[in-house]
Amino acid sequence: MADRERTNTAETEEQLEQRQHVVHGDEAREPWPEEAEQASRKQKARTFFRQHPNARWILLLGLVLVIVAGWYAWRYYSVRESTDDAQVDGHIVPVSSRVPGTVVAVNVNDNQFVEAGTVLVQLDTRDYEVALARAQADLADAEAAARAASVGVPITSTTTTSQTSTAAANLNAARKEVDAANARLREAQANYNKVAQDLKRYEQLLAKDEISRQQYDAAVAAEQGARATVDAAEAAVAAAQSHVIQAQAGVQAAQTGPQQVAVTSAKAKAAQAAVQRATANLQQAQLNLQYTTIKAPFAGVVSKRNAELGQVVQAGQPLVSIVNLDDVYVTANFKETQLKHMKPGQPVEVEVDAYGRSYHGRVTSIGGATGARFSLLPPENATGNYVKVVQRIPVRIDFDKGQDPNHLLRPGMSVVPTVKTK
Numbered sequence: 001m002a003d004r005e006r007t008n009t010a011e012t013e014e015q016l017e018q019r020q021h022v023v024h025g026d027e028a029r030e031p032w033p034e035e036a037e038q039a040s041r042k043q044k045a046r047t048f049f050r051q052h053p054n055a056r057w058i059l060l061l062g063l064v065l066v067i068v069a070g071w072y073a074w075r076y077y078s079v080r081e082s083t084d085d086a087q088v089d090g091h092i093v094p095v096s097s098r099v100p101g102t103v104v105a106v107n108v109n110d111n112q113f114v115e116a117g118t119v120l121v122q123l124d125t126r127d128y129e130v131a132l133a134r135a136q137a138d139l140a141d142a143e144a145a146a147r148a149a150s151v152g153v154p155i156t157s158t159t160t161t162s163q164t165s166t167a168a169a170n171l172n173a174a175r176k177e178v179d180a181a182n183a184r185l186r187e188a189q190a191n192y193n194k195v196a197q198d199l200k201r202y203e204q205l206l207a208k209d210e211i212s213r214q215q216y217d218a219a220v221a222a223e224q225g226a227r228a229t230v231d232a233a234e235a236a237v238a239a240a241q242s243h244v245i246q247a248q249a250g251v252q253a254a255q256t257g258p259q260q261v262a263v264t265s266a267k268a269k270a271a272q273a274a275v276q277r278a279t280a281n282l283q284q285a286q287l288n289l290q291y292t293t294i295k296a297p298f299a300g301v302v303s304k305r306n307a308e309l310g311q312v313v314q315a316g317q318p319l320v321s322i323v324n325l326d327d328v329y330v331t332a333n334f335k336e337t338q339l340k341h342m343k344p345g346q347p348v349e350v351e352v353d354a355y356g357r358s359y360h361g362r363v364t365s366i367g368g369a370t371g372a373r374f375s376l377l378p379p380e381n382a383t384g385n386y387v388k389v390v391q392r393i394p395v396r397i398d399f400d401k402g403q404d405p406n407h408l409l410r411p412g413m414s415v416v417p418t419v420k421t422k
């Protein structure tokens with residue numbers, strides 16, 4: 001067996017020497033160095049495979065495994081999109097004072113966990129207690145005025161009704177008085193006419209000396225008395241007519257009763273409005289007193305404590321910030337070329353750098369614009385200085401419930417989310 005291998009090797013070397021010498025005419029040339037090196041490698045490979053006959057099968061098997069592994073890797077990564085431009089995000093709420101005042105107590109420190117309703121900061125309440133007492137007094141005064149005004153409405157209504165009836169009755173009485181005075185005037189005029197005719201007859205009889213002078217004087221006196229009676233009757237008629245005028249004026253005055261009632265009702269409504277205004281002022285004073293106690297709106301961790309004892313704060317001034325660890329999510333900035341098959345509801349595996357573990361979640365929403373559009377100086381391509389750059393769009397990913405009972409995830413942590421798109 002060994003003699004056969006040596007014979008094959010000798011024959012191979014002889015064939016190699018024949019290929020290395022090229023005869024052109026009567027002259028031969030030496031082979032190039034590259035050709036010699038290539039021939040040497042081939043010779044070594046043939047020698048290796050002759051010495052190791054199973055190496056061909058092992059190499060073929062390895063090639064098949066590489067192809068299969070590459071196919072599985074392609075299949076795995078072709079349906080997954082990942083990015084390292086992602087962070088844990090959350091709600092960081094600055095808690096501010098709604099009223100100005102002086103800080104008399106600060107009950108929390110930075111990084112302290114607080115429950116919802118915990119008193120964070122207490123302001124001085126004395127000024128607001130005084131304001132509340134004043135508002136209560138103003139309300140009591142307004143309510144008293146409103147009661148008085150409301151009582152005046154029925155009184156005014158009753159009074160004006162009575163005055164209207166009285167004025168109408170007085171007018172009727174005055175008119176009847178005029179009628180009676182006119183009747184007396186007509187009676188007095190008739191008496192005067194009779195006495196005047198009698199006086200004329202007495203004058204004729206006196207001229208014939210048929211009556212005495214005394215009778216004539218009596219007739220003259222009777223005529224003068226009748227004239228006086230007529231004058232008195234005329235005066236009585238004038239007086240009765242003036243009473244009618246007075247009664248008519250009274251009726252006109254009584255007819256303004258509805259307007260007086262309306263005025264009184266308007267005053268009562270104004271008093272009620274004053275009560276409502278005083279009530280609103282009282283409620284505002286109560287709210288301002290409540291606002292002096294600043295409480296945590298939800299459970300979370302206190303951060304950025306700015307309030308200090310004795311500090312005078314203004315309305316709207318941030319005192320502390322609270323991080324809500326019960327509602328954290330991931331904001332992942334994917335390239336626009338990665339969003340072709342991405343949509344809400346797809347499962348996500350989130351690897352957190354800080355803990356070296358993964359969390360499960362789902363795509364909740366895809367941003368309405370690229371991050372560049374929300375930057376302080378967004379790109380202006382209309383100027384002509386256009387360079388195409390792959391943009392990134394924020395994608396919100398919510399964690400599945402119950403994975404972080406100890407609140408280990410904090411806003412700002414770096415994560416690597418991988419979205420399974422199919």
